[in-house]
Amino acid sequence: MTEPTTDVGPSAAQHAAPPAAARPRLWWRLPRAWGQRTDWVSVDTPLGQVLRGARWAAIAVYFAVLIYNWHRDGVPFDRDGLLLWIAVGLGCFCIGRHPVWLLWLAIDFLPFALVLLAYDYLRGISDTVGMPTWWTPQLNVDKLLFFGTVPTVWLQEHLKHARPVGEWYDLVVTICYCSFFFLPYVMAGVMWLRSRADFYRWSLRFVSLSFLSFGLFLLVPTAPPWAAALCTAKDVADHPSYPVCMRYPPHTVPGNLLGDYHAHIAGADPYVQRIALDAFRELHLGVAHSLWTRGFLSADLVAAVPSLHVGGTVLFCLFMWSRLSRGWRWFLAAYPLVMMFSLAYAGEHYISDGIAGALCAWFIHWAATRIERWQSARRRPDTLEPPPETTLEPECPPSRPRETTPSST
Numbered sequence: 001m002t003e004p005t006t007d008v009g010p011s012a013a014q015h016a017a018p019p020a021a022a023r024p025r026l027w028w029r030l031p032r033a034w035g036q037r038t039d040w041v042s043v044d045t046p047l048g049q050v051l052r053g054a055r056w057a058a059i060a061v062y063f064a065v066l067i068y069n070w071h072r073d074g075v076p077f078d079r080d081g082l083l084l085w086i087a088v089g090l091g092c093f094c095i096g097r098h099p100v101w102l103l104w105l106a107i108d109f110l111p112f113a114l115v116l117l118a119y120d121y122l123r124g125i126s127d128t129v130g131m132p133t134w135w136t137p138q139l140n141v142d143k144l145l146f147f148g149t150v151p152t153v154w155l156q157e158h159l160k161h162a163r164p165v166g167e168w169y170d171l172v173v174t175i176c177y178c179s180f181f182f183l184p185y186v187m188a189g190v191m192w193l194r195s196r197a198d199f200y201r202w203s204l205r206f207v208s209l210s211f212l213s214f215g216l217f218l219l220v221p222t223a224p225p226w227a228a229a230l231c232t233a234k235d236v237a238d239h240p241s242y243p244v245c246m247r248y249p250p251h252t253v254p255g256n257l258l259g260d261y262h263a264h265i266a267g268a269d270p271y272v273q274r275i276a277l278d279a280f281r282e283l284h285l286g287v288a289h290s291l292w293t294r295g296f297l298s299a300d301l302v303a304a305v306p307s308l309h310v311g312g313t314v315l316f317c318l319f320m321w322s323r324l325s326r327g328w329r330w331f332l333a334a335y336p337l338v339m340m341f342s343l344a345y346a347g348e349h350y351i352s353d354g355i356a357g358a359l360c361a362w363f364i365h366w367a368a369t370r371i372e373r374w375q376s377a378r379r380r381p382d383t384l385e386p387p388p389e390t391t392l393e394p395e396c397p398p399s400r401p402r403e404t405t406p407s408s409t
Contacts (some may be wrong), residue, residue, distance in 0.1 A: 040098045051096030058092040075182070079120065082182050083113045086189040093193060108192060112203050119210050132239035133221040133302045135228060135257060141352035152225040152272060153258050155345040160275065162267035170275060173342040177276040180309045180339070183316060201372065202319055209311055209364045213357075217303035224304040226250070226347035228257035229272035241302050250274070276346035307349045311357030313339045318365040 041048040066085065087109050094101040142150055161167050184206045192199040221241055223231075231245035232255045245253070250273045254260070261270040317332040324332070336358065343349040 038097070040096060048096075055092065055095040058095050059089075062089050062092045075178075079116055079181075079185070080113070082185045083109065083116075086185055090189055090192060104196065105192075108196065108199060109188075112188065112207070115207050116210070119207075119214060122214060131219060131221055131241075133223055133236075133241045134239065134305075135223045135231070135236045136233075138222055138305055138350045138352045139225075139228060139257060142350045145351060150225070150258050151344045151351050152347050153261065155341075156268075156272055156275070156347070157261055157263050158265075159345060160268045160273070161265055163269065163273070163275075172338070173346055174276055176338050176342040177309070177346060177348070180312055184312055187316060198323075201368065205315055205319065205364055205368050206312065208368070209315055209361055210308065212360055212364065213303075213306055213308050213311065216306060216356075216360075220305060221302040222305040222353070223302050224348055224353075225258060225344075225350055226272055226274045227301065229253065229347070230256065232256055246301065272347045274347050276342065276348060304349055304353050306356035306360045307340075307343060307353040308357060309343055309349065310336060310340055310354035311361040314358045314361040315365055318361065 041051055043049055043052055066089075087105065090105055090109075091102065094105060139150065146154075159167070159169065161170075188199060188203050188206075191202045223236075227246050230248060230250070230253055231243055232253065235243050235245045236257070250269070250271055252261075252271045258272060264270045313336045317335055321329065321332055336354075340349075340351065340354040343354060344351055
């Protein structure tokens with residue numbers, strides 16, 4: 001007995017995408033070798049071995065010069081200097097690869113650097129627009145979150161010791177605070193070595209976060225805690241961006257916006273100070289301290305909301321969450337919390353500033369992820385399904401096995 005067959009319409013093979021070999025080659029598609037970070041010349045040849053040896057020798061010299069420079073002058077965390085050091089290091093890694101990778105390095109990093117330098121210029125003039133500076137809303141949010149207590153004041157009352165010696169956690173605060181000044185750019189370099197696609201994913205996220213924050217700095221300038229500790233309500237009644245009170249060194253100001261100290265550790269100054277800078281000398285960051293001092297005179301001092309320190313840290317952790325093993329996730333979860341503590345303790349930001357920065361970072365990462373998934377879905381080969389009008393016929397019930405009877409003899 002013949003089994004009935006079910007008519008299912010065209011076969012799936014007829015709907016499958018044509019094999020790669022059968023697809024037409026686009027005229028603008030680059031040679032495959034240009035996209036592969038492999039040795040230009042086979043290492044089995046003498047020339048290939050020479051090129052590989054030259055690469056590792058250049059890398060060794062690069063790190064030796066870098067360490068010597070750090071030891072002599074300290075870590076330079078100015079943006080243009082860091083990007084130059086990173087680009088030179090990546091150029092060393094490109095020795096022996098296809099020469100086009102030096103071109104990729106320039107094509108990828110030059111726009112990244114120019115955009116960030118443009119951001120620096122725009123941020124430097126953002127306080128000249130004339131928008132009123134806000135001094136108390138973020139302070140009131142912190143008081144609301146902590147039941148009338150200002151975290152910066154409470155932390156310095158209970159943790160700050162005599163300056164500039166301090167305690168071990170002051171060093172942790174300084175390292176954490178300074179990490180933001182080079183983490184995004186080192187991250188860009190590492191991602192470029194890993195994958196150009198990941199480099200673009202990270203750099204576009206960070207640039208987007210920077211310009212989103214710039215828009216808020218421009219429209220809603222806000223003062224940090226260290227500035228509020230130097231000014232009274234009368235000093236800032238007209239919402240000035242740079243009142244005279246901000247120009248004085250830290251000292252006790254009766255009636256300041258943060259409120260008076262109620263207790264302090266013996267030997268510590270009874271007023272809010274910028275603690276993040278005190279450990280520069282202990283960390284041998286002479287160049288960093290010089291750059292910070294010069295930058296302090298030209299930077300926008302009322303650009304506290306959102307906190308880019310917290311925002312950049314949260315963005316880094318969100319980006320790396322699925323790229324690192326589970327063993328690293330405790331670090332990714334703790335890093336933003338330590339950063340927020342460091343900023344509040346050092347007088348650089350309110351807790352509400354950090355929350356705003358974290359929300360901005362989450363929004364940028366969420367939007368970028370959605371766009372990347374949409375683009376990936378568009379590039380994915382279409383898997384055609386059977387037409388809607390094609391229906392499967394019901395299966396026939398299984399046939400009974402043929403019964404055999406003993407033949408009569």
